[in-house]
Amino acid sequence: MTTRLDIHNSKTPNLCQSCEIRHKGMCGALSTEELVTLARHTRQVRHDAGAQLSSEDTPITSYANVMRGVLKLTKVLEDGRQQVVGLQFAPDFVGRIYGQTNDVSVEAASDVELCRVPRAALEQMVADNPKLERRLMEQTLRELDEARGWMVTLGRKTAAEKVASFLHLIATHIDPLGETVDEAAVEFDLPLSRADIADFLGLTIETVSRQMTKLRTAGVITIVANRHIVVPDLARLKARCG
């Protein structure tokens, strides 16, 4: 690992220079000097799909930024019923600030790359930098909006609409950095298994599978491989989201 950098000059750290999310996530709020300070503590880490990064009641010891891949946040009932309560894409910030525990379990849905920051280092930076705190506030508000949007889906949409809504979400969030080009064709790999999708939508895997088949036979999507989907017309998909 050759991520060592000369901390005596204040040029953008090598690591951050090549970071694709440099300007989009939390780091966009930082000056070059602050970035240097932060980079002394960060470490890029990779996790395979399925890896559990933290669980509902473990104390928080570090935060991270998603650089590549998708994380899922889940909660479980005592009897094992599970609900995915959030998905995080690059360049989302991961981790609950100002809290003792996460209250959610964090798992890698796909293979992921994270930029990890120890708890103390981040909290120090936040305390010193109002702009950073504000960024985190905005991310939190975005997550709240997303959670509320999914409450509508969970509570009031049919299985068909739920699956369409999920595909629409992925289609509009997965692309590396391209801005949403509505009405256009989109092609992507699902970052979640059928079981995860079911847990996200409050359905069973069988129902998810059946609804995917219906969307396929209706010509709304093409299932190239189990995980590999083509949406020829995003507007037609959106029309099925209820």
Next chain:
Amino acid sequence: MTTRLDIHNSKTPNLCQSCEIRHKGMCGALSTEELVTLARHTRQVRHDAGAQLSSEDTPITSYANVMRGVLKLTKVLEDGRQQVVGLQFAPDFVGRIYGQTNDVSVEAASDVELCRVPRAALEQMVADNPKLERRLMEQTLRELDEARGWMVTLGRKTAAEKVASFLHLIATHIDPLGETVDEAAVEFDLPLSRADIADFLGLTIETVSRQMTKLRTAGVITIVANRHIVVPDLARLKARCG
């Protein structure tokens, strides 16, 4: 309205002195002097149950603190299907900071009393006072946790568990300022109609009604009047929450 106060001395404003939520909500982060500054802009307002305070896409012009009663936050689908995405009790802060629109419709679920603050005044205070910003961050995180908790309820619980969970929520949040005394008997008025409860739980009013009847015949609750409920044993209710 005799809420005029002498702004030349910096004693706690009369209005705030008698405010029951003075130390619990956002204002708990303020010094006496800051409170005086803030109180120059605030105004207590009352709304009847059912009053709509703002809708999904109206711009935000003011914020508020809930002093009494319950607000409901809702979202609707084009075809009219509705979902309650949040409830706010005293001393919650109401309104999405750093945003152009609310993305939710805010309605008085019961008769409410609010302490209203114009947008500019609050944003100025937040900019000047990191402790206040932090309070708002904490409230936002709490709302996010609550939203995620309800996602589990919406996605993975049965109708019976949903209704029990709702009653448990109200039983533990409605009480004026008493801390949750688990295992004890609780008596309260439901701040929501059956229709609102249904929209909160992603059910129909008929299903809500039937499940309430089942809880009554099972002896878990007593329905004194339509809205007036007694829970003799909170633990028994909790056991039915899934």
Next chain:
DNA sequence: CGGAAGCTTGAATATGCTCAACACGGGTGG
């Protein structure tokens, strides 16, 4: 009182679940 809104109850229906079998694909080992 009378009317309307809110709530409850019942019967029939539909949506999504359960259980079960099968298909596909990718890796492992004979």
Next chain:
DNA sequence: CCACCCGTGTTGAGCATATTCAAGCTTCCG
């Protein structure tokens, strides 16, 4: 190289839960 296996996804049949539709009841207000 093929057989086998295991994880993952699909499909089908029967069933259960919650919805829909419809009627009747209560409570609240004029």
